[in-house]
Amino acid sequence: MPTLTLPLTTADDGTDYGAVYFNILKIPAEAVTDIRNRPHNANRVVCRINGGGVIYRGLMSDGHGGYILLISKEVRKQFQLEEGELVTIELSPDNSDYGTPLPPEAAELWEIDPEAREVFHTLTPGKQRGLLLLIDKLKRPESRAKKAVQIHEYLKATGGHLDYRELNAWFKAENR
Incomplete structure (x- = not known):
């Protein structure tokens, strides 16, 4: 599974995504080729942040051939992330039935x-x-x-x- 170190940036920084209030991680397409080639839940990933906890997310097109992961204010607070900071993520396929753990x-x-x-x-x-x-x-x-x-x-x-x-x-x- 790919491990990437990426800067936490804003959605209005070089993407066509309209949610400018979110921070994002820009994921290069080649880093997620194997994950995206799955027949089921091809865009759903489990993302381990800085070797700590995990979040469940969907890969979204950035409009330029790559992908983005939305990082909410809640997630930034949970993992103590600041805009511009380098974040190490480990992506793995989300094979759950619902894209999140079943309570x-x-x-x-x-x-x-x-x-x-x-x-x-x-x-x-x-x-x-x-x-x-x-x-x-x-x-x-x-x-x-x-x-x-x-x-x-x-x-x-x-x-x-x-x-x-x-x-x-x-x-x-x-x-x-």
Whole structure:
């Protein structure tokens, strides 16, 4: 798997990507050829930062034949990264089913409630990943379990249709 040392730069620095508020790592195309030639999840990678923790990301085209990885403010804070700093990353293919680890609370819910699993899998992979991240970002297991149940009850009530505003209203109503 490729290990690269790259400067952390801004998205408006030589890319066609519009999210100018993000920092990015520019990845040369030749560095990720093997990863990109996979039949499944060809753009999804696991990125180890400075030999420490990992993040799950998608490789995005930079508009010039290379790729970029978005680095959010949250990730910069987590790994104490500063703009312009050299960052060492180790990229490996993301072979997970969802592009992120499956929270144990969601897996347990699916064992108990097969209908919840079925309705969840009617969503697009990106929406599935987003909802799993919504569950996984909570710190306490009880909170993650509650959020998993709320999300799946909402999806069952709407027949698998996901509207984030409705979902947030559902959360507020459930938490009263």
